[in-house]
Amino acid sequence: MPNILVLIRLSTHDTVDAHATALLAGAARLGTPIAVLVTDGPLGDGTIAALGRAGAAEVRHYISPEVDSALLTPMVDALATAAADTAPVAVLTENTIDGREVAGRLAVRLDAGMIVDVVDLRAAEGRAVATTSVLGGSYTVESAVEGGPLIATVRQGSLEGPVTVTEPEVRSEALPVSAVPSAAVEGVSETPVASNRPELRTAARVVSGGRGLQSRERFALVEQLADALGAAVGASRAAVDAGYVPQSAQVGQTGVTVSPQLYVALGISGAIQHRTGMQTAKTIVAINKDPDAPIFDIADFGVVGDVFTVVPQLIEKIEADRR
Amino acid sequence: MKIIVLIKQVPDTYGDRRLDQATGRIDRGGDLVVDEITERAMEVALKEKDARKAEVVLLTMGPASSVDVLRKGLALGADRAVHILDEDLAGSDMLRTSAVLAAALRREGFDLVIAGNESTDGRGGALAAMIAERLGLPHATSLNTVAIGADNVAGERAGEQGTRAIHAELPAIVSVTERNPEARFPSFKGSMRAKKKPLDTVALAELGVAEPASRTTVLTATRRPARAAGRKIADDGTAAAELAEFLTSSRLI
Numbered sequence: 376m377p378n379i380l381v382l383i384r385l386s387t388h389d390t391v392d393a394h395a396t397a398l399l400a401g402a403a404r405l406g407t408p409i410a411v412l413v414t415d416g417p418l419g420d421g422t423i424a425a426l427g428r429a430g431a432a433e434v435r436h437y438i439s440p441e442v443d444s445a446l447l448t449p450m451v452d453a454l455a456t457a458a459a460d461t462a463p464v465a466v467l468t469e470n471t472i473d474g475r476e477v478a479g480r481l482a483v484r485l486d487a488g489m490i491v492d493v494v495d496l497r498a499a500e501g502r503a504v505a506t507t508s509v510l511g512g513s514y515t516v517e518s519a520v521e522g523g524p525l526i527a528t529v530r531q532g533s534l535e536g537p538v539t540v541t542e543p544e545v546r547s548e549a550l551p552v553s554a555v556p557s558a559a560v561e562g563v564s565e566t567p568v569a570s571n572r573p574e575l576r577t578a579a580r581v582v583s584g585g586r587g588l589q590s591r592e593r594f595a596l597v598e599q600l601a602d603a604l605g606a607a608v609g610a611s612r613a614a615v616d617a618g619y620v621p622q623s624a625q626v627g628q629t630g631v632t633v634s635p636q637l638y639v640a641l642g643i644s645g646a647i648q649h650r651t652g653m654q655t656a657k658t659i660v661a662i663n664k665d666p667d668a669p670i671f672d673i674a675d676f677g678v679v680g681d682v683f684t685v686v687p688q689l690i691e692k693i694e695a696d697r698r
Numbered sequence: 699m700k701i702i703v704l705i706k707q708v709p710d711t712y713g714d715r716r717l718d719q720a721t722g723r724i725d726r727g728g729d730l731v732v733d734e735i736t737e738r739a740m741e742v743a744l745k746e747k748d749a750r751k752a753e754v755v756l757l758t759m760g761p762a763s764s765v766d767v768l769r770k771g772l773a774l775g776a777d778r779a780v781h782i783l784d785e786d787l788a789g790s791d792m793l794r795t796s797a798v799l800a801a802a803l804r805r806e807g808f809d810l811v812i813a814g815n816e817s818t819d820g821r822g823g824a825l826a827a828m829i830a831e832r833l834g835l836p837h838a839t840s841l842n843t844v845a846i847g848a849d850n851v852a853g854e855r856a857g858e859q860g861t862r863a864i865h866a867e868l869p870a871i872v873s874v875t876e877r878n879p880e881a882r883f884p885s886f887k888g889s890m891r892a893k894k895k896p897l898d899t900v901a902l903a904e905l906g907v908a909e910p911a912s913r914t915t916v917l918t919a920t921r922r923p924a925r926a927a928g929r930k931i932a933d934d935g936t937a938a939a940e941l942a943e944f945l946t947s948s949r950l951i
């Protein structure tokens with residue numbers, strides 16, 4: 376079976392999170408999953424066991440004192456080293472800001488084709504075929520690469536599948552200091568506030584608010600409905616620009632793309648660039664006081680009304696039904 | 699300080715954007731505009747020019763129509779523009795695009811390159827880093843804020859796991875996020891002056907980049923059926939109850 380490299384980013388507590396697990400499951404569809412990790416110290420037995428449970432047949436571990444201080448270069452170096460050794464047919468990273476740039480730089484080094492934001496992967500006639508969802512989910516495209524391995528970044532929450540639990544063989548080695556200059560990372564200046572809400576990108580339910588919420592204080596209404604539904608909180612760009620919510624909540628063309636079971640849009644007009652990020656949701660609900668708001672064109676259930684009247688009543692209903 | 703801004707013409711996100719289903723390429727027949735994020739990149743450069751002495755050069759690779767975005771940028775205050783125009787570049791993937799842009803940048807010479815973090819059409823989000831890799835330079839990318847010094851550039855890098863303060867020695871490649879200010883408006887005087895500014899066209903042969911060829915191929919492209927509107931009710935005091943009923947019957951609560 377061909378080798379597939381998977382770049383694993385350990386979560387804050389050195390655990391193998393759902394995104395890493397999904398990448399390994401995607402790799403298992405194409406060949407033998409090899410986990411590639413870069414850390415500044417040894418790997419714990421717990422981490423190795425978790426990688427095995429997620430289906431990593433082999434672990435290539437690289438130790439670099441620069442992993443947190445030299446922007447991305449140690450990860451590019453590690454993948455390039457592992458690739459030289461394993462001749463993979465595909466290399467997978469997460470479709471995050473870091474993941475895309477690592478993949479891009481690796482593609483340059485390996486002179487290989489790259490496909491970003493992949494939502495599905497399969498093997499066909501000995502090569503990897505990647506599915507992407509482009510122009511805001513308006514098109515589904517299948518592509519492949521020629522003349523080398525596929526370098527793919529995988530959309531979070533899109534892959535799953537059976538894996539073979541293993542006791543992976545681990546190889547640890549020190550990564551030489553890179554010859555390539557890097558930007559220096561001085562430190563983490565702001566981390567997302569820990570919350571009990573589901574993660575926006577992969578949430579089954581999302582409640583988003585727009586400019587219609589009027590202020591940061593009143594935006595709390597969106598959070599209240601989200602909590603009543605067990606949903607993640609999203610927002611339009613106008614709400615982000617107005618400072619009601621952090622940018623990480625932005626859904627749309629230049630924000631996060633979501634595809635939940637339920638998407639609730641509150642006080643959002645439904646500009647095309649917002650729809651781009653949510654129109655593949657299974658069920659869309661919209662509350663807006665303008666009967667002509669374009670969001671109603673794609674809503675399965677639309678309420679023409681004031682969010683400050685309808686939403687508190689809805690929360691009350693949901694909570695009463697639960698009792 | 700010589701700053702090169704990478705600027706791009708894209709189909710208007712407000713329009714009906716289509717894909718050519720035979721090639722998988724973006725149909726450029728509709729309305730075309732400057733990609734908003736590259737306007738913000740240009741604004742960062744022009745602010746630097748306002749504050750200190752800087753030469754701002756615009757660089758684009760694209761079909762003949764792309765000259766419009768260069769003209770617009772010159773009207774806003776850029777000094778010069780370079781258009782890489784060649785029929786052989788149609789449908790270039792990121793690998794090839796990064797090679798061509800890197801070659802043009804090397805030929806031009808610079809202290810700082812500023813790009814947008816992600817285009818609205820291709821959405822690759824990796825081009826600036828790929829160019830840096832080709833040129834053997836540091837990339838300070840996805841910056842929410844940009845501070846340009848005499849010999850370095852610093853800023854706050856966006857990220858799913860939180861933001862990070864980063865900096866790089868010049869020469870370097872930077873990309874900016876939409877947290878950066880919007881572009882200024884062109885003035886009449888600026889538009890008049892733009893007509894006299896140099897706008898060079900460069901063919902692929904002049905850059906000497908035959909390789910790499912594009913390595914990605916589209917196998918199939920299918921349009922998803924458009925969504926239809928469902929039920930819409932006006933709130934007469936009972937809408938919340940009806941909505942709760944809908945959510946219950948759809949097994950969503």
Ligand SMILES: Cc1cc2nc3c(=O)[nH]c(=O)nc-3n(C[C@H](O)[C@H](O)[C@H](O)COP(=O)(O)OP(=O)(O)OC[C@H]3O[C@@H](n4cnc5c(N)ncnc54)[C@H](O)[C@@H]3O)c2cc1C
Nearest residue numbers: 585586587611612613627628629630642643644649664682
């Ligand atoms: C290149 C580009 C990229 C973009 N990317 C994104 C993106 O990623 N995400 C995004 O969202 N936008 C994006 N936009 C912006 C987009 O065009 C819209 O400007 C934005 O989505 C509008 O946000 P909004 O619906 O909250 O605000 P508005 O359009 O102002 O709508 C507010 C709505 O609230 C309703 N309302 C007001 N008060 C109430 C009330 N009390 N009760 C009920 N309804 C009420 C109004 O009727 C109105 O429909 C982008 C634009 C460009 C050019």
